[in-house]
Amino acid sequence: MAAQGSRIDDTLLIREAQRGNRAAFEELVRQYDQAVLRLALHLTGSESDAQDIFQDAFLKAYKNVGSFRFECSFYTWIYRIVTNLCLDHLRKRQVRKEDAHVATDSSGEEYDLLDRVADGRAGANPERDLMRRELGKRINHALDRLTPRERMVFELKHYHGLKLRTVGEILNTTEETAKNTLFRATRKLRANLAAIR
């Protein structure tokens, strides 16, 4: 039952940040930065692109915190900024048709994202690990074939567990549209992954 306290803290921090208090803004950043980086990393598949989006999002928030009117939570507001930046990135990438699951680290070296997913399950063995990676690659290919908006709705719902009403609010659309988009996304994913059923 401490969330209300944190919401009030958020309000105080936002008001302080609006008065130009940078420490307050940095405290807000600390609360959301991991979720923001996770979203950007999973959507871009590139550490360097994820860092760029992370930075652009929080700089944009810093510049515009003065116009934040408390009509939604700071969480929704920052997610709205990040998702817009990610959507731009996905649209550009669709034009370039990059291979999303092959990522580049900050030194520019390519690696497979799934190679870095640690398997902490007890009894994990190389054969099962290989199968899991193969499956992961196919899932990433299937995700890449969604439109940027379908990908975003699916990402926010499936990986971030947000309610579709919140997803709609973040993407400036209705809950109904978010529902339809999720339905289309799951249908396409199933079609693309049909062989693994």
Place this chain on the structure above:
Amino acid sequence: MDCELAQQKIALLAYGELPDDQCPALEGHLATCKRCQEEFAAVQALQQAMALAPAQEPSANLLAQARMRLEEALDTMPRTSWLMRVQQSMFRGVSMLGRAPVAASALLVLGLGAGSWGGFQYAARHHRPVAELSKAVEGTGKIASVNSIVPDPNSENVEVHFNRLVPETAHGSLDDPRIRELLVLGTQSQVNPGVAQNSVNLLARECEAGHQCADGPIRKALLVALRYDKDSGVRLNALKGLKPYVAEDMGVRDGVLEALLDDPDATVRSRAIELLHPVEADSSVRQVLHTVASQDDNPHIRTVSQEVLDQSPHIQ
């Protein structure tokens, strides 16, 4: 129910987004439709497969690197930039007025007038006695800001351009949209907590009495007060005002559920439970009630939540 609609609902069910009251119809359809049963199995299989490839968490190094880069970027930004933006937005507002045809014509006429009298005004300003200047500065209303200072190179005189805040009073009925607009602004008052308190109380009483509170700004103001006001009395009053809209407005319902889950004051949480009476069969409401019944710090609230759950129709 046709298969297309059923399949949409299956996707929502898989993600816990199908309202409880729609479950029986879907179950009925699934019992008789083989195609949709296959669809249901396929959606479950997809979820199982997706669970094997979870999203990668950013490494601690990557996060630290991103934080450092952000700090460096923030260092290069001017400290008062937000203040400058506030000023810029004010000027943008003024320039938008200038773009309006009527305002543009008015500005043109003003410009012509100002031009004709320019020489005379200039001379008059430069020879204004000190006593007259002091009087201008002492006028009614606080000085909000100084816009510019132009020193006269040939004398000790300076010309100071400034803005003044002029206090005004409005008197009218609570149904008057202008008064309501002022009250909505009052709910955000940071200067005097009493203003925010009075504004929320009055708006809540109007909504409770069913006096034209269907418009967005008032509900929004009450929701903001419920979420963020530090005074539990104000939050209680905001709840009262929101009561008539719990059934029809999902945003209000969410606000009340958040208060039930998170408000630090037990009276506010307790009142939130009462407000949920018309929608207690809703899945999201039941979910919150379950959480509160098992986790709330207050034993009375836990008991009441459980009682509400036991009494409400159980739809699965």
